[in-house]
Amino acid sequence: PGANPHTYEPTPRQLKRVVQADLYAIVGSGMEFELAWLGRIRRLNPRLFIVDCSKGIQRLVDDPHLWLSLRNAQRMVENLLEGLSRVDPEHSGRYRERAEAYLEELRKLDAELSRLFSKAKGRAFMTFHPAWGYFARDYGLRQLVIEQGGKSPSPKAMVRLAKEAKEEGIRVIFASPQFDRRAAEAMAHSIGADVILLDPLARDYLENMRRAAHAIARALRVSP
Incomplete structure (x- = not known):
């Protein structure tokens, strides 16, 4: 595990x-x-x-x-x-x-x-690794992904992603503890965001999903 x-x-x-x-x-x-x-x-x-x-x-x-x-x-x-x-x-x-x-x-x-995400339909959150697409689909959210084809993005792609992140008001970038966080940290630095870890493989599944959901809700500035 x-x-x-x-x-x-x-x-x-x-x-x-x-x-x-x-x-x-x-x-x-x-x-x-x-x-x-x-x-x-x-x-x-x-x-x-x-x-x-x-x-x-x-x-x-x-x-x-x-x-x-x-x-x-x-x-x-x-x-x-x-x-x-x-x-x-x-x-x-x-x-x-x-x-x-x-x-x-x-x-x-x-x-x-x-209920938590009922007023956040169409809102975007940013991740390094594209792990939360099904979660986003369930609750009508959009996942913006830094990683490109399993690799860190090119400088040109980083500029494009940074522009998109600023337009979406991204203030948090979610990374996984299983992956190198340098690209996420570089993006966070360029847009003035924080990096927060979400573990897709934590042992307590229900508690982990609840914790991840509330972290994403805070990033979207959604109140419980």
Whole structure:
């Protein structure tokens, strides 16, 4: 948990656990390590049942961060429930009970955030890494991204982005702890903004989504 999913490699101990597992859940978003390791995992454990948690989710182009949407998370829980019930039907009732309890928490938080951003439709926030596109889509926001094609932008692109940021009144730039923050800090310096970290991989999912939402709301100067 917390490792950079773009460069992650499983440890020998983790691979051993996969060999012994009955079910393997993938985000299914095209994340590099999943694509790179899925074939090997299938060879290590041919009987392994693989659940694609992205089934039924409408994708955004070039954005694998499906989980940074409470609405996507609901579908992911449902997909995982379906897989667990198929692999272990004896305990399907218990899985369903726990899934429904968690789904209710996801729905409540989504409703809370919908109210929070109800008066911010069309407003823009700026990030270094394009991780929050699904979140922006859920609540009618716009994500301005510094990173270009997985790389820091050219000087010309930085000038264009700085102009756009000033026009949008950007005073905060969000960065991820998994990535180099120098480009974000350079942009922040050029427009007089602060850099704030949002961790897309924090352990406590619900609390992290709430914390990130309120950080974005403050950046947009939206009152709870």
